[in-house]
Amino acid sequence: MRKTTGPRNVLVRTPAAVKVTEGAQSMISLLTLENAMAAVKASVEDLRRKGAPIKEVIVEREIDPEIANRQVLAVTVWMQGVTPGYASSVWKRLHENIKARKALLGREDQGKLRTLVSVGVDVDGDGI
Amino acid sequence: MAMEFDPTAFIDLAESLLAELSPLPTPTSKLDQARVRASIGRSYYGAYLVAREKLVSLGGFVPTGRPEDHSRIVESLGGFGSELGGRLDRLRAKRNKDDYNLNSAGFTLQSGRFWLTIAQDLAKDISSLK
Numbered sequence: 001m002r003k004t005t006g007p008r009n010v011l012v013r014t015p016a017a018v019k020v021t022e023g024a025q026s027m028i029s030l031l032t033l034e035n036a037m038a039a040v041k042a043s044v045e046d047l048r049r050k051g052a053p054i055k056e057v058i059v060e061r062e063i064d065p066e067i068a069n070r071q072v073l074a075v076t077v078w079m080q081g082v083t084p085g086y087a088s089s090v091w092k093r094l095h096e097n098i099k100a101r102k103a104l105l106g107r108e109d110q111g112k113l114r115t116l117v118s119v120g121v122d123v124d125g126d127g128i
Numbered sequence: 129m130a131m132e133f134d135p136t137a138f139i140d141l142a143e144s145l146l147a148e149l150s151p152l153p154t155p156t157s158k159l160d161q162a163r164v165r166a167s168i169g170r171s172y173y174g175a176y177l178v179a180r181e182k183l184v185s186l187g188g189f190v191p192t193g194r195p196e197d198h199s200r201i202v203e204s205l206g207g208f209g210s211e212l213g214g215r216l217d218r219l220r221a222k223r224n225k226d227d228y229n230l231n232s233a234g235f236t237l238q239s240g241r242f243w244l245t246i247a248q249d250l251a252k253d254i255s256s257l258k
Contacts, residue, residue: 062221064198064220064224065224065228066195066198067195067196067198068195068196070199074218074221076218084238084242084244084245084246088245088246091215092211098209099209102209114208114209115207115208118214118217118218120214120215120221121218121242122222122239122242123236123238123239123242124239125236125237
């Protein structure tokens with residue numbers, strides 16, 4: 001009998017869902033943060049492809065309720081079902097990835113990434 | 129003369145708040161959620177005060193006593209793009225949400241434990257700065 005080669009059960013990883021709030025979108029357009037954001041998204045995607053269980057990425061315009069005139073574009077990479085130590089190590093790798101990609105940006109975009117975009121990790125789970 | 133308060137006690141308090149959660153914590157338990165939120169708040173202030181005192185002792189920071197000191201400390205640690213500054217900034221952002229935002233999403237025990245770990249690591253790493 002002829003051996004057939006059908007589709008194999010290969011795990012396909014789809015890109016992490018990135019949710020950008022309206023306020024964040026306005027900030028990105030107004031302050032031309034597209035290149036800085038592209039570097040952050042690509043860095044997150046690198047980690048996801050390497051197996052980090054990233055559930056979703058939320059991009060928000062963040063205003064500090066106690067500090068006048070302070071706003072940042074906050075990027076939160078949410079993971080689920082991981083230990084604090086693992087999530088912390090993913091954050092370190094993400095930081096290194098962003099640093100490497102930042103070096104490829106022009107001077108102006110590097111400045112924007114350094115002063116306007118704050119990237120972090122958070123952990124969620126079932127229940128409380 | 130009274131001894132100066134050690135801000136890492138806030139981080140210890142954050143840990144004990146999480147240990148006080150009910151055996152099967154649920155998002156509907158108001159008290160459990162309040163404990164997680166309070167724990168994150170104490171984690172932030174523990175790490176922030178350790179950073180402030182360390183930077184003052186190194187001679188690189190003069191506190192003004194104004195809210196802007198919080199962002200100035202992040203800047204002094206290297207800004208968002210640095211590992212220490214970025215982590216402290218995100219811990220403050222989480223603390224802001226836990227104190228001002230009543231949406232219950234994101235205040236799980238897992239999240240509380242994660243931010244406690246971040247605060248413990250920050251306090252250790254910042255204390256060893258020279």
